[in-house]
Amino acid sequence: MESSSGSVLWFTGLSGSGKTTTAQQVYARLKEIGRPVELLDGDAVRAAIGRGLGFSRSDRLENIQRIAYIANLLSGHGITVLVSAITPYKEMRDYLRSHVNGYVEVYVSCSLEQCEARDVKGLYAKARRQEIPQFTGISDAYEIPEQPDLTIDTEKRSLEANTEQILEWLRRNRWKAEAWTVQSAIAAGREQSGEGKAIEEVRNIR
Numbered sequence: 001m002e003s004s005s006g007s008v009l010w011f012t013g014l015s016g017s018g019k020t021t022t023a024q025q026v027y028a029r030l031k032e033i034g035r036p037v038e039l040l041d042g043d044a045v046r047a048a049i050g051r052g053l054g055f056s057r058s059d060r061l062e063n064i065q066r067i068a069y070i071a072n073l074l075s076g077h078g079i080t081v082l083v084s085a086i087t088p089y090k091e092m093r094d095y096l097r098s099h100v101n102g103y104v105e106v107y108v109s110c111s112l113e114q115c116e117a118r119d120v121k122g123l124y125a126k127a128r129r130q131e132i133p134q135f136t137g138i139s140d141a142y143e144i145p146e147q148p149d150l151t152i153d154t155e156k157r158s159l160e161a162n163t164e165q166i167l168e169w170l171r172r173n174r175w176k177a178e179a180w181t182v183q184s185a186i187a188a189g190r191e192q193s194g195e196g197k198a199i200e201e202v203r204n205i206r
């Protein structure tokens, strides 16, 4: 990760697994503590810049690449980006890992049975009636991430616990490194300006 880039937390999981709900909660917590943050939700992005894109493999790939492009622009300004999109294929996530600065894969784990029981938007019922083709988990694949950076379980753990797990991961893996980089930069600046040498000279006098 480039030192000036923000993290891109990419929430991947089945429809109804809790990607949006969790991303919204993380968004609220980051806002509270004054971190610059943006949320790119799959549905909203499709409505804004994905018109004409369906759910074939190639359209989904195109959709993910467009979101990745925006995520990179934002993270380049030090913004933490939260993306909530099914991102069902390994191929997509391999692409993201190699093209998105600060990529953090967050697998939102929830069984198909539970997602279907939730059926937040009534889409599973429609998919079962074959009214929606290529529906993820029913008539199209969801390839479970093999090595996500983080897994959150929305079936067994609460929204609050999962949000805290994500914030703790950021604290440990990203913000500590950030603080270290800033400290090193300050130290290097001091060295360059001669401040370091001056301090050394004062020490020698004493």
Ligand SMILES: Nc1ncnc2c1ncn2[C@@H]1O[C@H](COP(=O)(O)OS(=O)(=O)O)[C@@H](OP(=O)(O)O)[C@H]1O
Pocket (backbone or CB within 6 Å): 014, 015, 016, 020, 042, 043, 046, 055, 059, 060, 061, 063, 064, 084, 085, 086, 087, 088, 121, 123, 132, 133, 134, 135, 136
């Ligand atoms: N065929 C099919 N398969 C899966 N999902 C479908 C489909 N048709 C419509 N929807 C609705 O579109 C949302 C998924 O869009 P994404 O952009 O996240 O999908 S993808 O990453 O490009 O695969 C998804 O939103 P979420 O429920 O928030 O995941 C669905 O509401």
Ligand SMILES: Nc1ncnc2c1ncn2[C@@H]1O[C@H](COP(=O)(O)OP(=O)(O)O)[C@@H](O)[C@H]1O
Pocket (backbone or CB within 6 Å): 013, 014, 015, 016, 017, 018, 019, 020, 021, 022, 084, 118, 120, 153, 154, 155, 157, 158, 159, 162
């Ligand atoms: N622990 C949990 N974490 C997140 N969502 C949960 C949890 N338990 C129940 N839910 C519910 O599951 C649904 C998830 O919907 P949503 O966030 O829109 O999913 P997705 O964005 O993955 O399609 C919401 O109705 C939410 O209230």
